Structure formats: C-alpha cells, structure tokens
Ligand code: ATP
C-alpha cells in the first residue's frame with residue numbers, strides 16, 4: 636500500500652468564549668490534576684484531536700466532582716452544554732429519533748470540559764454520513780495478568796494481517812489496559828458491511844490462534860487470551876477518541892503512536908494529561924497516513 640500525499644492539518648478556530656469555572660477543583664486526586672489542568676491539556680491537543688473527534692456523535696464520560704466520585708456516560712443532550720456543543724437527530728433501532736451531541740471545534744471540547752467531561756468517546760462515522768463509517772477499530776482487551784508485550788505483539792500481528800488485505804492501520808494506547816488498532820477507511824461501505832468484515836476478521840484470527848485470541852466477549856473464554864473486541868464497529872457503538880483523557884488513576888490519555896513507538900512503551904497508560912505538548916508536537920505525523928488506506932468495500 637502506497638500512501639498518497641499527506642493531507643495538511645486544517646486550521647481550527649482557537650478556543651474562545653468558554654469560561655472554565657472552578658479551575659482549581661481537583662479532578663484527579665491521585666495525579667493532583669485540576670479541572671484547569673484538564674482544560675489546558677485539551678486546549679493543547681485540541682487541533683489533532685479534532686481530526687478524529689470533529690462532527691462525530693459522541694458519548695461523554697462526565698465526572699463533575701472528579702474521577703473519584705460519581706461518573707456517568709452521557710450521549711443525549713440535556714440542553715445545558717451551550718452554543719458550542721451541537722445536536723444531531725439520529726434515528727435509533729426502536730424508530731425513535733434522539734438528539735446526539737457533537738463538537739466541531741476546540742470551544743466545543745472545552746464546553747464539555749466545563750460541564751465536567753473527562754472522556755470523549757465517538758461513533759465510527761460522521762454526521763454527514765452517519766450510515767457509512769470512516770474507521771474501523773479492533774479494541775484489544777487482554778485478560779487480567781496478561782503481559783503487555785503480548786498485547787503489543789497481537790497489535791503488530793493484526794497490523795500485518797490488515798496490510799495483507801490492503802488496509803493501513805495505526806496503534807493507539809487506550810490509556811487503560813489495551814491497544815486499539817484503528818483503520819481509517821473511506822466512508823463508502825455501510826454499517827452492515829463493516830460489522831460483518833470486522834467480525835469475520837476477528838473470528839478468523841481467533842480460529843487460527845485459539846491460544847492467543849478470542850472473538851467473544853465472555854470473560855470465561857478470555858482466560859489467558861486477548862479478546863479482539865470488534866463490537867465497537869456497530870452503528871451506535873463508540874470507542875474512546877484519540878487524545879481523550881481517561882477517568883482513571885494517574886490521568887492517562889488515549890495516545891495514538893507510530894508502530895515504532897509502540898515497540899518502546901511498557902503499558903497502555905504511558906501518556907497522561909501532563910504530556911499535552913509532547914503529544915501535540917508529534918501529532919502531525921499521525922494524521923495523514925491512515926486516511927489514505929485502501930477501500931474496505933473491496934475486501
Ligand atoms: P481498556 O484498554 O482498558 O480496555 P477501553 O477504552 O478500550 O480501555 P473497553 O472497556 O474495552 O475500554 O471499552 C471499549 C469502548 O466501549 C469504550 O472506549 C467505550 O467507548 C465503550 N463503552 C464501554 N463501556 C461503556 C458504557 N457503559 N456505555 C457506553 N459505552 C461504553
């Protein structure tokens with residue numbers, strides 16, 4: 636696969652008009668990080684983050700009193716987020732139409748932070764083509780006690796197998812336990828095709844190497860293995876967005892990285908909200924290449 640010329644990173648509106656109240660409120664007691672620190676982090680990584688997050692229905696993990704207190708997933712609007720957080724009506728399986736949230740700029744991200752958001756999770760498609768995903772995710776979920784080296788090796792093997800069928804992928808540390816292998820695709824195939832492809836892909840790997848992989852969610856069947864969670868690739872499912880902070884110990888973040896860098900890291904929480912500048916500086920490399928992968932529909 637030969638990547639085409641890299642797409643330049645478009646300019647985004649600078650963050651403006653979003654007041655962060657209680658900037659000194661401690662959100663991550665263990666890391667001693669405040670709401671102000673979190674807002675500063677998102678401001679720093681906002682531009683590369685929007686490459687992925689912009690104009691996608693999102694689920695937010697909100698922890699208004701910090702990660703040690705009550706947190707909740709929110710995907711529908713309560714009308715309280717203000718002008719920078721937009722609404723898109725989406726028809727659900729039941730036939731009901733619900734308003735989902737999306738953001739398009741740094742102000743939108745910060746408006747969510749102002750409302751106590753720590754994590755940003757996104758759909759696999761964008762609002763201009765909701766039925767046609769623009770990325771696949773293989774969320775590698777290791778059984779407890781499995782060595783991180785095994786997870787890295789699994790990610791590399793999946794990358795190679797994807798490459799053999801013409802799909803370019805990249806790795807993202809989840810900020811938790813695993814690695815996500817992300818495949819940007821042109822939004823051409825619909826959800827059914829994408830779900831079917833990812834399901835078959837995960838099942839084929841598990842059938843070939845049953846000692847290493849499972850494609851079913853059951854914890855029982857995961858003993859000593861990695862669950863290749865392909866279920867993220869369904870209409871309405873979300874996965875954590877690149878650069879999202881995680882409401883976990885140490886204020887880790889979901890960090891995209893090159894395959895070379897993956898070889899060097901020791902766990903999935905290597906980067907935290909204190910690494911904003913580092914992540915922002917190297918982010919240019921991360922955009923571009925994946926977007927020029929081959930079309931999934933031909934597989
Ligand atoms: P880890 O590496 O620790 O597994 P992860 O982000 O991959 O971190 P998972 O538990 O594998 O976490 O979940 C995958 C994704 O499924 C999440 O990123 C999130 O988008 C979605 N998800 C998980 N739990 C919920 C939930 N309760 N409500 C909505 N979405 C959820």
Ligand code: MN
Nearest residue numbers: 774775776813
């Ligand atoms: Mn996971």
Ligand code: MN
Nearest residue numbers: 774775776864
């Ligand atoms: Mn999972």
